[in-house]
Amino acid sequence: MTALTLNLDSITTLTHEQFRKLCQDNRDIQLELTAQGELIVMPPTGWESGNRNASVTGQLWVWNHQTQTGKTFDSSTGFRLPNGAVKSPDAAWVRQDRLDALSPDPSEFLPLAPDFVIELRSASDRLKPLQDKMKEYQDNGVRLGWLLNAKDQAVEIYREGQGVQVLQAPINLSGEDVLPGFILDLKGILY
Numbered sequence: 001m002t003a004l005t006l007n008l009d010s011i012t013t014l015t016h017e018q019f020r021k022l023c024q025d026n027r028d029i030q031l032e033l034t035a036q037g038e039l040i041v042m043p044p045t046g047w048e049s050g051n052r053n054a055s056v057t058g059q060l061w062v063w064n065h066q067t068q069t070g071k072t073f074d075s076s077t078g079f080r081l082p083n084g085a086v087k088s089p090d091a092a093w094v095r096q097d098r099l100d101a102l103s104p105d106p107s108e109f110l111p112l113a114p115d116f117v118i119e120l121r122s123a124s125d126r127l128k129p130l131q132d133k134m135k136e137y138q139d140n141g142v143r144l145g146w147l148l149n150a151k152d153q154a155v156e157i158y159r160e161g162q163g164v165q166v167l168q169a170p171i172n173l174s175g176e177d178v179l180p181g182f183i184l185d186l187k188g189i190l191y
Helices: 016-025 047-067 096-102 127-139
Strands: 004-006 030-033 039-042 070-074 091-095 116-121 144-149 154-159 165-168 172-174 183-185
Touching (some): 016 030, 047 116, 047 183, 070 096, 091 096, 116 127, 127 144, 127 154
Antiparallel strands (some): 070 091, 172 183
8 A cells, every 4th residue: 555645725734733633633544744734644564564664773773772872763753844744754863962952842743854764665655755755854954864675675875965876785784974883784674
């Protein structure tokens, strides 16, 4: 199943508070909000994608637990981007000093773009919408993003202020200067 986009223009324009309440009232449905006010309904993933996502988030969490340099987030976390969209990457990380400067309400969506995001392409996902989402992250200040495409055994790397780099069949990925010392093992994720 692919994501469904609902245009609510003829009915209402959702405020961020209304969107947050909609998400709270429908916890079994994963929702995102585009910068244009469209509601995106994302179906649950299959078991294989869920397992891959757990591996990605787990590896990121372990690295962060060892370094204590920020916070790791899973796919249920909403980020309110500077353009007004509310997105939920499959995995994300934010530097601790950025969180400390905000003192955000824990019950709200984080009002910032993460420093780092990962999106996984599941078997039913179309590539173009994921690439558009990654570009939106990049345009809103994400410093490093990885689009993991198991279907094609490829990774697209999105870096702040740079073009997209595509790697075919990499074994691992480096967090570069955004996540110093982080290496993502792609066994069980791409292969």
